[in-house]
Amino acid sequence: MTPELDTETRAAPNYDDQFDAIVVGAGLAGSAAALTMASRGLEVLIVERGSSPGAKNVFGGVLYTPTIRELTEFDDAPLERYVAERRFSMLSRDDETAVSLRPGEWHREPHNDSYTVLRGEFDEWFAEQAVEAGATLVTETTVTGLVRERGRIVGVETDRPDGTIRAPYVVLAEGGNSLVSEGANLKPTESRENVAVAVKEVLEFPDREGVIEDRFRLVDDAGVSYHYFGEGAVGDAFGGGFIYTNEETVSVGVAYRIEDAVAADQSPEETLNAFKTHPAVAPLVRDARTVEYSAKTIPEGGAESVPDLVHDGGVIVGDAAGLVLNNGVHLEGTNMAVESGYHAARAIARAADRGRTDAAALRAYPEALEQSFVVQNLERYAWLMDAVEADRDLLFEELPRAFADAGTEYFRMDRQPKEVHADDAKDVVLDALGGWTGAAKLALRYRKVVT
Amino acid sequence: MTWTIAVGVKQVPDADEVGIDPDTGRLDRASAPAVMNGPDRHALEAALTIRDQVGGEVIAMTMGPPNATSVLEEAVAMGSDDAVLISDRAFAGSDTWPTSLTLARAAEALEADVVVCGEETTDSSTGQVPPGIAAHNGWAQLTYAEAVDARPEEGRLAARRDVEGGYELVAAELPVVVAVAFGEFDPRPAPLHRKIYGENDFEPTVWDAEALGIEDEVGLDVSPTSVGRMETVDPVERKGEVVDEVDGLLEPIAEVRA
Numbered sequence: 001m002t003p004e005l006d007t008e009t010r011a012a013p014n015y016d017d018q019f020d021a022i023v024v025g026a027g028l029a030g031s032a033a034a035l036t037m038a039s040r041g042l043e044v045l046i047v048e049r050g051s052s053p054g055a056k057n058v059f060g061g062v063l064y065t066p067t068i069r070e071l072t073e074f075d076d077a078p079l080e081r082y083v084a085e086r087r088f089s090m091l092s093r094d095d096e097t098a099v100s101l102r103p104g105e106w107h108r109e110p111h112n113d114s115y116t117v118l119r120g121e122f123d124e125w126f127a128e129q130a131v132e133a134g135a136t137l138v139t140e141t142t143v144t145g146l147v148r149e150r151g152r153i154v155g156v157e158t159d160r161p162d163g164t165i166r167a168p169y170v171v172l173a174e175g176g177n178s179l180v181s182e183g184a185n186l187k188p189t190e191s192r193e194n195v196a197v198a199v200k201e202v203l204e205f206p207d208r209e210g211v212i213e214d215r216f217r218l219v220d221d222a223g224v225s226y227h228y229f230g231e232g233a234v235g236d237a238f239g240g241g242f243i244y245t246n247e248e249t250v251s252v253g254v255a256y257r258i259e260d261a262v263a264a265d266q267s268p269e270e271t272l273n274a275f276k277t278h279p280a281v282a283p284l285v286r287d288a289r290t291v292e293y294s295a296k297t298i299p300e301g302g303a304e305s306v307p308d309l310v311h312d313g314g315v316i317v318g319d320a321a322g323l324v325l326n327n328g329v330h331l332e333g334t335n336m337a338v339e340s341g342y343h344a345a346r347a348i349a350r351a352a353d354r355g356r357t358d359a360a361a362l363r364a365y366p367e368a369l370e371q372s373f374v375v376q377n378l379e380r381y382a383w384l385m386d387a388v389e390a391d392r393d394l395l396f397e398e399l400p401r402a403f404a405d406a407g408t409e410y411f412r413m414d415r416q417p418k419e420v421h422a423d424d425a426k427d428v429v430l431d432a433l434g435g436w437t438g439a440a441k442l443a444l445r446y447r448k449v450v451t
Numbered sequence: 452m453t454w455t456i457a458v459g460v461k462q463v464p465d466a467d468e469v470g471i472d473p474d475t476g477r478l479d480r481a482s483a484p485a486v487m488n489g490p491d492r493h494a495l496e497a498a499l500t501i502r503d504q505v506g507g508e509v510i511a512m513t514m515g516p517p518n519a520t521s522v523l524e525e526a527v528a529m530g531s532d533d534a535v536l537i538s539d540r541a542f543a544g545s546d547t548w549p550t551s552l553t554l555a556r557a558a559e560a561l562e563a564d565v566v567v568c569g570e571e572t573t574d575s576s577t578g579q580v581p582p583g584i585a586a587h588n589g590w591a592q593l594t595y596a597e598a599v600d601a602r603p604e605e606g607r608l609a610a611r612r613d614v615e616g617g618y619e620l621v622a623a624e625l626p627v628v629v630a631v632a633f634g635e636f637d638p639r640p641a642p643l644h645r646k647i648y649g650e651n652d653f654e655p656t657v658w659d660a661e662a663l664g665i666e667d668e669v670g671l672d673v674s675p676t677s678v679g680r681m682e683t684v685d686p687v688e689r690k691g692e693v694v695d696e697v698d699g700l701l702e703p704i705a706e707v708r709a
Contacts, residue, residue: 007654007656009532015648136647160640162645
């Protein structure tokens with residue numbers, strides 16, 4: 001007896017309007033949106049250009065997780081370490097002046113919802129949560145444009161043959177380099193003053209058990225987040241450097257404005273190498289081997305650069321929407337991406353209930369975002385970038401040097417009385433600040449960063 | 452008339468991800484994800500090319516555990532009309548003899564006019580299975596095919612074969628087994644809707660050893676291959692010498708050649 005093929009096959013499958021929504025990009029914003037919609041019973045297609053979610057995604061290294069915790073079974077998430085120490089460090093050419101915080105509370109669950117993660121693993125896991133909730137994922141497929149009818153977004157075009165697919169809603173979660181949104185005139189191309197370039201290396205320490213724990217004073221799953229400013233971190237550019245500890249590796253990188261990379265002719269590679277060899281940084285990364293090198297662009301235009309978030313049949317979320325906060329003390333983006341994907345998905349689910357796809361029916365998304373920490377934080381610090389730009393020499397070069405010099409004077413060991421040292425230290429700082437008046441003005445100008 | 456074209460595909464560890472441990476210098480295969488054997492993508496492309504030439508059906512077949520379904524899904528995404536998973540615990544330990552017998556029986560069951568395979572698999576590299584299928588069925592074979600030319604009016608398939616110093620054109624009567632030279636058939640990208648269908652909604656037919664009537668002819672016991680001994684060979688130490696001046700180069704070369 002001969003066996004037979006018993007499958008029912010479809011000669012020309014067509015999925016036009018078989019999905020309620022198409023999500024462009026399986027990063028954190030896209031997967032948060034897909035997961036939220038799928039959990040509410042919508043049929044969702046996620047289109048990802050990498051070979052797996054996260055394969056193309058880059059960030060510094062710390063993920064803030066209060067919303068992700070609400071959306072999924074967070075216990076299974078592939079986390080590296082929780083952040084047990086935050087350190088802010090000013091670097092001049094060869095000095096370091098630092099402030100470090102290690103609150104006991106951060107050692108306890110939920111660890112202030114701050115964890116280092118590796119995106120290749122985390123994003124794949126997060127997208128899996130969306131797939132488990134019912135979403136469909138296609139990888140190695142690049143969305144190249146939108147399909148529109150009388151202005152309304154009705155689907156996407158991809159780089160594959162037979163590559164157009166239609167759906168009532170499109171969620172643009174394509175990241176900072178948002179070619180689809182820009183190509184469809186949903187947002188202007190950002191100017192280079194408002195975009196930072198970031199480069200990052202992941203380092204491992206071959207044959208050295210416990211080296212991360214020893215160098216960064218850690219036990220168990222504790223980790224650190226070190227931020228560096230000043231000319232020792234990124235030379236003449238406006239930006240900073242960072243070190244984050246993963247489970248077995250360390251992420252080290254720099255981020256600064258593309259404008260400065262061009263104007264100061266400062267390549268990301270040179271800048272990162274200079275940072276890694278700074279006397280305060282080199283011992284932390286000594287004898288390491290680079291296992292990964294990555295780069296990305298960060299939209300840092302702040303509240304003013306956020307485009308219209310809703311259109312007929314489409315929404316923009318995450319980095320594509322410019323939802324990144326960098327005020328020097330707080331560097332946040334992925335948490336805002338998740339939050340925006342979540343709110344966008346809820347708005348779509350409600351609009352779908354009413355059978356509507358027009359922008360007005362999706363307004364609930366930007367309204368919810370405005371009420372959330374995302375827009376509130378962006379607006380709170382909207383003034384900051386301009387102020388820092390105006391004071392950049394003072395903040396990034398003169399002050400780091402002055403604080404280092406003041407420290408040197410204050411703790412000087414010679415045969416002079418301490419009063420002389422204290423006066424010298426004070427003079428160095430006041431010189432840099434422009435006297436007591438300058439100091440008072442500066443304090444007033446930046447009080448809102450921390451208060 | 453149209454042809455039924457069977458394609459053999461296999462799931463193997465991803466050669467790109469088979470890392471070399473930098474400390475020990477050993478291959479790390481365990482961490483590599485399972486993917487379709489690279490040469491089989493080229494076989495699929497050749498099969499789809501033949502279908503483009505004569506019309507008919509391309510049916511992918513794989514022998515492997517249930518999770519090997521993913522390579523069939525990929526084959527359907529790329530354009531295969533159907534797919535069959537040949538899966539049975541009885542196959543465990545089969546070498547190229549029972550493997551090619553199984554695929555030969557499956558090709559017969561599919562009433563294949565043409566069987567297309569990659570020239571070899573990246574995880575064992577014997578290249579014995581395609582000729583084995585032809586031998587078990589007493590069919591013609593065209594190995595190392597660089598180009599295919601279907602001639603339905605003659606009932607023959609012609610292929611350009613890569614041979615040392617050039618190529619030869621050979622036409623074979625159907626049914627015929629074709630082993631495709633690696634690198635000669637650039638695989639086409641999967642169309643979007645087929646990709647969604649193949650990966651999410653398609654389910655292959657599953658045949659076991661009994662369905663093919665070969666339950667007593669497969670597995671480790673009937674595999675004639677036996678590994679006699681393994682030997683680790685140390686590389687030959689090579690002499691190296693740095694010559695400072697270009698003029699000084701000729702002499703050592705002459706010495707070596709002497």
